[in-house]
Amino acid sequence: MSEDYTKEVLSRKNVFKRLIGYTQNHKSALALAFTMLILATAADVLGPILAKVFIDDYLTPRNFDWQPLTLLAGGFVMLYAISVVLHYFQLISFQKIALKIIQKLRVDVFGKVQHLGLKFFDQTPGGSLVSRITNDTEAIKDLYVSVLSTFVQSIIFLIGIFVGMFFLDVKLAALCLVILPVIFILMQAYRLLSSKIYRVSREKLSQLNAKLNESLQGMNMIQAMRQEGRLKSEFAVINQQHNTSIMRSIRLNSLMLRPAVTVLYLIVLIIILSFFGIKSFGGPIEIGVLYAFVSYLDRFFEPVNSMMFQLTRFQQAIVSAERVFGLLDDERMAPVKEDNHYPQINEGMVEFRDVTFSYDGKTDVLKNISFTAKPGETVALVGHTGSGKSSIINLLMRFYSVERGEIRIDGAPLKTFDDTELRKRIGLVLQDSFLFVGDVKENIRLSNFDMTDQEVAAAATFVQADPFIQKLPGKYDEPIGERGATMSSGQRQLLSFARTMAINPKVLVLDEATASVDTETEENIQAALKKMRKGRTTIAIAHRLSTIQDADQILVMHQGEIVERGTHQELLGEGGLYHKMFVLQQGEKELEKVINE
Structure with missing residues (x-):
């Protein structure tokens, strides 16, 4: 056995162990479901035994005493009714538990994504994440809803069948035990062959989602640059690769599932009939026992077929679980507080001390950056594209960890601040503002649930957003679609300004915040910004130098360094x-x- 194979098996074992770990909070419900399953299985197993008694003790000797026959018939009907009722309730119980488990798993995955750092999102396509949270968790749901319940029911049913066989004939039952290792080998062979196929299939499905997400996000550019044909061809290639992997799994299933099990069933049936045929040469045989054995054989291979068919979903679920747990175990988390102290931002003085930073660990995008922004001052960052301006803001917002050097706010290291304190005291307005699905009021208020409607309107009025809001059909209750697509870029930016002012920050961070508004609106915003900067530290990225001529300090960036500093x-x-x-x-x-x- 190769080292890679051993690692792969161990990995799958760990994945399955973690999946089973999600059942820990449902022990009582599982115990009840298992009890009902065992009782239902017992009822199923007793049915052929009653049939054997009827055939050998009453039908063959033509003993038609109506009282015991009535009891046998009533017992048979009662067992069937008990089996149906218990199977119904145990199936509902297993499925209910499964849905609760997958609900928790999805929340865990979504919650993990919310706390991953921007470094992770820089390196991971959005469509791939969507695929993990939706398609992969859906495949895991099948494991709990269908696969595990089917395997548990089938294994218990198989045990019950062998108990019934040994009750009827110990020698023949012992002979039938030979088929168990054969079935196990068949399942292992199928699992090993199918695992690689399904891993490729899930990966190609993830790539399809990534390509689809990219196309939907950039549809305006695709149409403007006439890229429809190219994107369609690229999508078709990935789709064909996904189709090929699916066809490989279909061929494997067609060969190793029902045909292989059917051949095995016929072999065992021949063995049983031959056993009774040879036994008949030495004397009479009990027809009821033969009937019960053939009945058990039919019932034996029914759960075997079910398990074989569920192996397909099992393999898909394990591969999907590997991808989901890989996401849950990802260590590229957003930077968090690293100290037991809880400093607060009261003044808003920002200091960069010899800060050097690299996104990939190889190329430095910032080199020995040092500057101080005093309370109430405006520090502007200017420079050509790629000079490092946005990286300074990313570090100040603690989207990335500072590798070398130090950033301080009010004299305390940035890493010692609690996330809540940072987000409440530092307001950020980006060039491309992002709006959430909801309404105008919700997008200004966001998580400030205690903010009154009057305070929301005051924030909007402060940044000159109230006039256009009043013209909307629903005003502050006007619905906003995905990313605010129904609003102009200027309107989105004004709402972004309003929600920033709603938190009353001590430090204001602007990334070319007026780039998306027209000249008249920009004049109004510049007037609002002048009021906003009073008593606040403002750090602004500017491409249009006319907007930062009154800055207290201008830092000129070039290739990750500050090459000039001073007033306009x-x-x-x-x-x-x-x-x-x-x-x-x-x-x-x-x-x-x-x-x-």
Whole structure:
């Protein structure tokens, strides 16, 4: 046995053990379900024995005493009725437990995703995550709902059948035990052959979801750039690969499931009939025993067939569980508090001390960044694309951990702050604002459930959002679709401003926050920003230099370093990179006008 195979088996064992671990909170319900299952199985097993008694003791000797026959018939009907009722309730119990388990598993997976760091999302396609949370958990649900219940019922039923066989004839029952290792070998062979097929199948399904998600997210660009044909071809290739893996599983199932079990059934049936045929040469045989054995044989291979067919779902569930548990075990978590102290942000002074950072651990995107933003000051970050501006904000928001150097707020290390304190005291407005499904009021309030409608309206009024909200049919109750698709980019940005101001932050972080609004709206927002910055530390990324001319400090970024710093006038006077950027945006005449002023 190879080392890789051993690791794979151990991995599957651990996965199955974890899946079974989810049943720990349902011990009482499981015990009741098992009790009903055992009683129902006992009723099923006793049926052929009663039939044997009727054939050998009454039908063959033509003894038709109506009283015992009535008792036999009543007992047979009663056993059948008990079996039906108990099977119904135990099946409902098993399925109810299974649905509760999968409900918890889905919540666990979704909750884990909420706490993963941005590093994880940078490296994982969104469609693949959707596939794990939906398709893979659905496959695991089949394990609990169908596979485990079928295996448990079948195994208990098989045990009951062998008990009945040994009661009828010990020698023949012992001979029939030979088929158990044959069935086990058949199941193992199928499991080993199918595991690789299903792993490929789940992976291709994940890739299909990822490609679909990418296409839906970028549909406007796809149509604008006439990429429909290319995307369709790429999707068709992945779809064909998925189809190929499914066909391989169908061929395997067609060969190793019912045909193989049917051949085994015929062999055992020949053995039983031959046994009774040979036995008949030495004397009479009991027809009732023969009938009971053949009946048990039919009933024996029914659960075997059920288990073989459920192996397909079992393999799919184990592969899916490997992917789901891989997500649950992922260690790329969002940075969290690392200290027992609980500092608070009262002033909002931000300090970067020799901060160096890399996303991949190889290439530094920030190199020895040091600056201080005092309370009430506005620090602007400017520079070409890829210069490291957004990385500074990502570190300040603690979306990523600081690897070298240190960030402090009000003198306390950033890593010592509780998440709640950081999110309440630092307000973030991105260039591409994100709105949630709901209504206008909910998107401004978000998690501030104690915020009154008047406070919501006050926040919207403060950022000049109230006028356009009042024009909406539902005003503050106007429904908002996915990502706010029915609103203009400017309206989305204004709502983003409003919900930021609703938390009354001490530190304001702006990532080109006015880029998505028209000139008139920008003037209103700039006026609002001027009020917002009073008493707050503001760190703003700006591409349009005209929006940050009144900043207390401007940091010019280039290739991850601060190459220039100063006020607007000071940097223009130096004639460096900032000067060149301003000339490119405003022109020589505007530069001369600013210098003369």
